Amino acid sequence: MKYKLTVNNQTYEVEIENINARPVVVTVDGQRFEVMPERRKQAEVMKEAGMKMESKPFMQSPVQAATPSANGHHTLTAPLPGTVIELFVKPGEKVEAGQVVLIIEAMKMKNSIRSIYGGTVDQVLVNQGQSVAHKQALVEFAE
16 A cells, blocks of 8 residues: 655655554655554553543564575564464475465464565475474565
C-alpha cells in the first residue's frame, strides 16, 4: 500500500509491504526500513467515574533493514525464537512477498512466517523440528 504523508510540512512517499508481517517492511522515499511495532502499556487515566479514558498513542521505532549479503542475496530471519514445525518452500522455488514459507511454534502458538522478499529460494537454512533463535537466518533468496 502506498501513502503520501506530510510531517512538519515535508511530504514523504511511504509504501508498506505487509502490515501483518513482523517486522513490517516500509519504504520511505526509496529507502527500506524494518519497523517492529512495540507493545507498550498504555497509561490510562480515569478522571471520574463514567468519564472518557485518555491513553498515550502507539509508538513505532524504525530500524534500518539489513542490506543484502556480500553475494547479493536477501535473507529472511526469524522474528521470534521457537521450533520450525513445517516448511513450505524448497531451493529453486519462486516465492512472492507475503507468501507463507514456514511455521514456527513458540509457546504452543503456531506462527506463520511470511516472506518479505519476492524471488527464487536459494537455500533453506533450517530443518523441520529445528529450534531457531530470534533473528536467525531461515531462508536465503537468490534475487
